[in-house]
Amino acid sequence: MTSDTSPAPSQRPVDLTDCDREPIHQLGRVQSYGALLALSSDWIVQHASTNLEEILGMSHEEALGRPLADLIVSDGFDRIRASLRTAEGGETAVRLFGVVLKANGKSFDVSLHASGPYLVVEFEPKLGTRGRDVMTDVYPQIARLRRDRGLERLARDAAMGLQALSGFDSVMIYQFQPDQSGKVIAETRSDQQHRYDGLRFPASDIPVQARALYKRALLRLIADVDDPGAPVLPGVDLNGQPLDMSLAVTRAVSPIHIEYLRNMGVGASMSVSIMRDGELWGLFACHHDAPRYIDYELRTAIEMYAHMFSYELSKFEDGERKQAQSDTASLQRTLMGHMADGKALSESLMAVSDEIRLVIPHDGLVLYENEEFSATGTTPTKEEFAGIARMLDRSIGSSTFATDQLGRAHEPARDFPERAAGLLAIPISKRPRDYLVLFRRQIADTVEWAGDPTKPAQLGPNGVRLTPRKSFEVWRETVTGRSAPWTNQQCHAAELLRTVLLEIFLKITDATSAERKRAQEHQELLISELNHRVRNILNLMRGLLAQSRSSARSLEEFTDNLDGRIQALARAHDQLTAEHWEPASLHGLISCEFAAYADRKAERVIITGPDALISPQAYTTLALVLHEMATNSIKYGGLCDSGGRVEIALSTDHSGGLLIDWKERGGP
CATH class of the missing domain: 3.30.450.20 (PAS domain)
Structure with missing residues (x-):
């Protein structure tokens, strides 16, 4: 026999998730x-x-x-x-x-x-005839919804319109925050007071399963908080399952919620869901001091009114997104203008930091590119940012990441909230991981709650369930270690900026890759050309050595012949380089060879006919040929004595080929 050691119901720990488990x-x-x-x-x-x-x-x-x-x-x-x-x-x-x-x-x-x-x-x-169509009252209220005056005015007009339609004493617009708490952004009351406007309600006030039902059933009327209601019988079916009443419009109210409303002094309430892109954006919260019933037909019209407010809200937020797109496009043009002047990405981004601040307000900016740290404004140090970069590498992937409490994601940041309490990271490459990171400093913020959100739980009339808090007096909480939150529009602008930076980064990468490829191809061409020329020179030197050896009768004569031929090549090369390796004059080549060896006898060299330009590929070879003929003329031919001459006539044949007619007269 085993003993039951589980705690008694009255001893079970109670926390805020108890409400989340209520069916x-x-x-x-x-x-x-x-x-x-x-x-x-x-x-x-x-x-x-x-x-x-x-x-x-x-x-x-x-x-x-x-x-x-x-x-x-x-x-x-x-x-x-x-x-x-x-x-x-x-x-x-x-x-x-x-x-x-x-x-x-x-x-x-x-x-x-x-x-x-x-x-x-x-x-x-039906309690009676209305006397006119319900839509007659709804259309004028819809017409007053104007998104072009800002969210605050749109919400206030919507609250006033719903109060006129429903007749409730007060109507609030309650917007869910990123932490699932709710903030009252508009309130209209018949007593002209502002009891909850601007206050926050903790997330536990609307449990998880209640938010899920608000997404399925968009309007919820509690006509009388003191109504005991009527049971649905039998309570369970043959399988022991109760009836699922999620979508039932007459569904009774949780005792926890009834007690909550009584603590607020409410006699009747109505909640209408505000949906945005399929998610619960917020609620119209309507309260009445006494019981109040609204028939189903009017409630349906009120639902339609809420749909129209959601539509106007969507259009307003779309307008904000379009403005962010326009601002980012302007930023892109400015950034590309800087880069067109030859500036590096880091220098260009630093130059447009003020323009980025206008689109996404921030206190400091860091560019982390190839592990190089560039910063402007109020930011962490290079050493502090290295730890942040490692956190981003392992946590955020390729999407932007925003937080107004950096210390929660990166514990060392709790030591420098005055420089970096909030962070918006924009990845701009994958390998290596580069970032543009915007920072916001800590702000001393006072959040006003409708009652103490951390008040200890106490057991009450609902057994082990939480008793709802009884006080809704303003309770102020001083928040530290947190920056101003990043709005949806600012996060959207960051995504657009990320796209712009990725495009620029890819262009830089492509340009660098293309330049590297061109340099590599040029280097390969130079190496190939060098190999070709070295082989030619070596072959040429072998030929010069062989030719000089065959015509020399002594070592001294061999040396003189070889030296003369090398000098001929050098002179030919000098002429080519003087022309920047362009085709050079044949007249000039002939004159140069005779001037080098014939001294005054060069005056007896007569060149006639049109000049010709010899390509670099043929120039050195032709220089060696002319060198041999010139030296032979000086040693053995027309210029070996004082009376001979050399006549060189240049012409072209019928096919356009060059003819060199070399005649020596008056020699031995």
Whole structure:
């Protein structure tokens, strides 16, 4: 036999997550202003609320196990059945207004939705005729929503419009913050006071499962906080499962939430979800000092009004994003202008730091490129940033990263919040990882809460559950180690700037790669040309040695012949370099050879005919040929005595080839 060592319920530790575990979608009760039936697939009533007799005139015992067609008139049944296809499998309720369900002609507003294997049908009696269409009141309020006056004015106008439509004593617009707490950004009250405007409510005030339900069921009316409601029987099905009432418009209220509202002094409340891109952006929170019921048709119109506010909110935020795009495009043009002047990326970014500050306000900027640290403004030191860079390398991937509490992500940063309490990191390459990082200093901020968010939990009338706080007096918290938060628009601008910097970085990388490739190709060409010329020179020297050896009768004569031929090559090379390795004059080459050896006899060399330009590839070879002929003429031919001469005639043949006609006269 084992002993049970688990703590007794009264001893169990209590924390704020207790509220998150409450099954508020399975409370098994409805509010008294409506009745509920859950039908099987063959239209047989499986569950019924015990207030059915007050609403439809029959007890819930009579309804259980009977077809719906037996409980209401045929016209009403036909209208409900015709709407069934829309309700099946849907995540939203089908709404029918002014449906006659009883023979006395009394009409109801009806809601239909699927819940597991059941079709849930809810009935709310029409309390009377309005006298005019509900949309007549809604359209003027929609027309007053103007996004071009800023978010604060848009929210205030929306709160005033919803108060006019609903008649509630107060309407607040409650915006969820990044930490899931809520901030009241607009409030309108019939007593003209501002009780909660600007205050924060801790995230625990709206538990996780409540926020999930707000995304599915967009409007929630609590008509009377003192209403005991009516149970839905049987409480569980044959499998022991309670009815899922997530989308039930008449669903009863959690005892925890009822106590919370009573502590606020509220007699009735209505919450309307504000959605943005499929997520819960915030709520319209409506409070009334006394019980207040609004019929289903008007509540539907109010939902539409909230949709229109969400649309205007989306357009406002889209406008902010477009402005960020425009500012970033202007920044890109300025940055590219600096780089077009030949400045490096680091120098260019430092030069436009003021322009970046206008788009994304910050106190300091760091560029970390190839492990080189460049900074301007108020920033961590190079050594401090090295640790931040390692944290970014292992944590953020290739996306931008923003935090207004750097000390939470990087503990050493808690030592220098006066220089870097907030960080917005923009990766601009992958390997090596380079960053543009914007820093914000710590701000001494005072957050005003509607009551102490850290007040210790106390057990109350709801057993081991938390008793909601009873005080909503302003409670001020001084926050340290935190910078001004980075807004969605600033983070979007950072993403755009990241795209710009990546584009510039890739252009620089491509240009460097292309320059490196051109340099490599040029180097390979030079090496190839050098190899070719060295081989030619070596072959030429072998030829000169062989030629000089065959014509020499002594070592001295061999040396003189070799020296003369090398000198001829040197003179030819000098002429080519004087022309920058361009084609050189044949007249000049001939004259140069005779001038080097014939002294005054060179005057007896007569050159006629048009000059020709000899390409560098042929010039040295032709220089050696002319050297041999000139030296032979001086030693053995027309210039070996005092009376001979050399006649050289240049011409072209029929194919355009060069003809050199060499004649020596008057020699031995």
